[in-house]
Amino acid sequence: MDIKNKTVLILGGWGLVGSAIARQLMPEQPKKIVLTSLKKEEAEDICNSLSKEYKKPKGFFVPWYGNVFVRNEFKDKNRELILKSASERKKLMHDISDELNDDILKNAALYKLLKQHKPDIVIDCINTATAIAYQNIFKSFTDIQRYIDGPERDYDNLKESVEKFMCVSYIPQLIRHIQILYYGMTEFKTKYYLKIGTSGTGGMGLNIPYTHSEEKPSRMLLSKSSVAGAHTLLLFLMARTPNGPAVKELKPTASIAWKKIAYGEIRKGGKPIALINTKMEDAEPLGKKFNRVSDKKYKTAGNLKTVYIDTGENGIF
Numbered sequence: 001m002d003i004k005n006k007t008v009l010i011l012g013g014w015g016l017v018g019s020a021i022a023r024q025l026m027p028e029q030p031k032k033i034v035l036t037s038l039k040k041e042e043a044e045d046i047c048n049s050l051s052k053e054y055k056k057p058k059g060f061f062v063p064w065y066g067n068v069f070v071r072n073e074f075k076d077k078n079r080e081l082i083l084k085s086a087s088e089r090k091k092l093m094h095d096i097s098d099e100l101n102d103d104i105l106k107n108a109a110l111y112k113l114l115k116q117h118k119p120d121i122v123i124d125c126i127n128t129a130t131a132i133a134y135q136n137i138f139k140s141f142t143d144i145q146r147y148i149d150g151p152e153r154d155y156d157n158l159k160e161s162v163e164k165f166m167c168v169s170y171i172p173q174l175i176r177h178i179q180i181l182y183y184g185m186t187e188f189k190t191k192y193y194l195k196i197g198t199s200g201t202g203g204m205g206l207n208i209p210y211t212h213s214e215e216k217p218s219r220m221l222l223s224k225s226s227v228a229g230a231h232t233l234l235l236f237l238m239a240r241t242p243n244g245p246a247v248k249e250l251k252p253t254a255s256i257a258w259k260k261i262a263y264g265e266i267r268k269g270g271k272p273i274a275l276i277n278t279k280m281e282d283a284e285p286l287g288k289k290f291n292r293v294s295d296k297k298y299k300t301a302g303n304l305k306t307v308y309i310d311t312g313e314n315g316i317f
Contacts (some may be wrong), residue, residue, distance in 0.1 A: 001192050003025060004029045005029065005030070006120040006121055007032045007120050008034070008119060008122075009036070009117055010034065010035050011122065012036065012037065012124070012126035013036050013043070014036075014046045015037070015125055016259050018035065018046075019046050021123055021125065022046070022061075023053075032059070032061075034063075034119065035047055036064045037063075037065055038066070039065055039270060040076075042065065046061075046063070047061040047063040062117070064113055064117075068109050068113065068126065068177075069109075069110075069131060069132070069177055070095070071092075071107045071108055072108065072112045073107070092167050093166050095107075095108075096166070096169070105179075105183055108180045110180050110184060114184040118189070119188075119190055120191050120192070121190070122193045123196070127198055128177065128197075129198050130198070130224055132177075134224065135170075136168065137169060137170060138219055140168050141165065143161040144158065144161045170223065170227050174234065178238065181193075182244055186243060186244050190245045193238075196250050197232060197235075197251040198251065198252075199225060199252075200221070200222075200224040200228040201221055232249060232251065258310060258311045260309075260310045261308070261309050263305065263306065266303075266306060266308060272304070273303060274300045275304055276299070276301065277299045277300065277301035282296065282298075284296070
């Protein structure tokens with residue numbers, strides 16, 4: 001694969017794998033590297049870090065941020081907020097389930113990203129199986145069952161729950177993602193597509209203890225493996241489709257690695273964790289049931305800082 005003077009798009013470029021691949025590309029003299037992440041600060045952070053590391057001018061490492069699995073108008077919006085809005089939920093549902101058309105294709109965040117940068121090479125380091133399977137279809141089913149079995153018919157809540165169920169259904173989302181990816185890369189003449197895939201469970205068995213911090217793989221974790229397998233077969237079909245890019249997938253089954261070990265502020269959901277300064281006599285008693293709602297006012301004493309391991313897309317430990 002000739003990389004010299006080519007534009008390379010790294011999906012998931014902020015993560016452990018994506019940032020490592022960006023560094024490996026540098027000796028090949030690409031023209032530009034576009035690095036994406038879900039959050040703005042992540043995409044800008046990796047681009048700034050690499051620009052300093054390799055002394056590259058502004059515009060060589062290009063940040064892009066947002067959710068590549070939804071339409072562009074939703075790319076910066078929390079998925080839970082989209083699902084709570086009836087009008088936005090309806091758009092999302094049709095984007096996933098309708099036959100692919102120009103409106104769905106050309107309004108997709110991924111399509112617009114490909115159109116903007118027209119990459120010669122796409123290296124996809126997003127854990128697609130996690131992004132789709134961890135939406136938890138089982139919780140959506142439980143919500144539907146509750147309204148069906150309830151003592152009173154609650155049509156409005158049942159309708160909302162069914163719509164949410166359709167929005168988190170795994171296979172329609174995966175199919176739509178592959179369709180948009182294929183048609184976008186074909187239209188904008190991407191030559192190579194490399195997917196860094198996943199086995200979902202690190203290659204562990206159905207009842208091997210302590211994979212992904214679970215005593216045995218949960219339904220949701222097994223869903224991740226299922227989506228990962230389906231994803232591979234769809235890529236197999238893409239690779240054999242005429243006039244598209246050359247397609248390859250690497251599927252590591254286990255990796256123990258990290259981006260960095262450091263000391264600093266710890267964040268949860270992108271927000272710092274506040275420390276509370278209080279006397280023991282003013283603390284809330286735990287008792288048999290902890291009450292999170294309190295009339296007491298506590299003073300914060302800065303944010304939590306400690307030593308951590310940054311594992312990229314797998315989080316902070």
